[in-house]
Amino acid sequence: MWDGGGSTSYSAVLLVGIGGTIGAILRYLVAGAVPRSSVIPTGTLTVNVIGSFILSYLTFSGANGSIVHFVNIGILGSFTTFSTFSYESFRLLEENELTYFVFNIGLNLFMCLASVKAGQLLVNLI
Numbered sequence: 001m002w003d004g005g006g007s008t009s010y011s012a013v014l015l016v017g018i019g020g021t022i023g024a025i026l027r028y029l030v031a032g033a034v035p036r037s038s039v040i041p042t043g044t045l046t047v048n049v050i051g052s053f054i055l056s057y058l059t060f061s062g063a064n065g066s067i068v069h070f071v072n073i074g075i076l077g078s079f080t081t082f083s084t085f086s087y088e089s090f091r092l093l094e095e096n097e098l099t100y101f102v103f104n105i106g107l108n109l110f111m112c113l114a115s116v117k118a119g120q121l122l123v124n125l126i
Helices: 010-033 042-060 066-079 082-094 098-125
Strands: none
Touching (some): 010 042, 010 066, 042 066, 042 082, 042 098, 082 098
């Protein structure tokens, strides 16, 4: 089984699968609990920012092995959602909401990159 660099064990696949299930449920709950602003899909923005921060923190702290399989690939892989972000952005464009389209893309990009930096800074502080 391919992980980008070699074969993985069945336990790694199981950790990714269990983590993916947990991440999907968390995404559904978190994104659904966040009220949508007038037009911007804030639920998707929220899960992507949270996921970017956690992934950054774990990566910069040197997490490896089972944590990477379970949290980074499994939970965060299904918790964050580029496909939904892309779809929601496209819908804004289709609805001729050009300002919100650009704002949504910029806000997601800026906030997710800022979250990555925040995770890195937190690791450096600890």
